[in-house]
Amino acid sequence: MKGTTRKEEIITVASRLFEEKGFTAVSVRDIAQEMGIKAASLYNHISSKQEILSSLILKLARDFTKGMEQVQQAGASPLEKVKALIELHIDITVNHSEALAALNNDWMHLQGQDLIDFVQMREDYEENFRNIIKEGIELGQIKPHHPEVILFSILSTLRTLYLWYQKRGKLDVNVLKKDMSEVLLHGIT
């Protein structure tokens, strides 16, 4: 691959394995074997197994944080912001579906400052999302249900989209965005 460092290759291979079995169940020997080298050789490129996990997760978490900032600054209506967030999740899912498994299932294996930073970003993201929903309710754009139920319903669907996107033969992104927005915003009945 062009422009791909060996380190990035390792992280890509590892994320695929992490998705299958989880961070703890994947040994560095598993990762090495998948790359056709010995386990010790990995350490010419990475400093620890932990580093693979944290660079994987934190990079993605920053993508979500950046996306949320852009949505906030766009100065749109609450409902348009929710739509934009749905599209943000879909874009990231399409481009990093393997890494999302680690973010969802293995974030608790982060250590030290990495763990603190991740949890902070995650809480901030949810809080921002919640506030958008509350604004939408105040403006009458969103039904006056408990904001927490609405937030959870949308977010849990978007967060596990990666599981489902791979299984069904990777359909068109724009169609997916349209269908998901329809179902999540306007319901099924």
Add this chain to the structure above:
Amino acid sequence: MKGTTRKEEIITVASRLFEEKGFTAVSVRDIAQEMGIKAASLYNHISSKQEILSSLILKLARDFTKGMEQVQQAGASPLEKVKALIELHIDITVNHSEALAALNNDWMHLQGQDLIDFVQMREDYEENFRNIIKEGIELGQIKPHHPEVILFSILSTLRTLYLWYQKRGKLDVNVLKKDMSEVLLHGIT
């Protein structure tokens, strides 16, 4: 506890630890320590660490399968069936929120026939759910979106409900059922 065997205690303690760190990251020594005994003593009650996982997961999976059968036999309309399934998930979540983490995140660590059985039950469950949605569309009770998008949207929300139910102070079950049905079926706008 009355009527609770030592084996059941072990499984309960283990499921709580599995939820925190995942099956692979929890050692039998962790489980033993949490029970105030030594690791070897566990083996007076269980035959292996695997047995804890499989009895935990398969029991829950059978609950879902049984629930689906009852819903099918009830002879209600498709929309009422979906409502009944939402309530089924909520009931199971309220009563077994810790074990649901293992079912969702660690099922791939099942081995042999247990793994085969679980995957089969899961596929059957999804197929039944999908057919109910299709019937609902044919009868005009459900909007004619792609059934797969509707199925995924509802199911991913219900499957991760355990994550959210614990965090928010365990609110009333009947209120939860009403709110969830409203949001999932009729949307937020």
Add this chain to the structure above:
DNA sequence: ACACAAAACTAACGATTGTTAGTTAGATAT
């Protein structure tokens, strides 16, 4: 041809893993 850096290798380390064997303490039943 030579030097240098990148990236692989072998070998081994201490720690931890799930599990087994054999034994002992405490309660219950005969």
Add this chain to the structure above:
DNA sequence: ATATCTAACTAACAATCGTTAGTTTTGTGT
């Protein structure tokens, strides 16, 4: 009292874990 059963214990096992040290191979630029 004696036997039985349950449930704990200590000690150890082979396997695997992440990681390090030191060495060799491979490719590139001069």
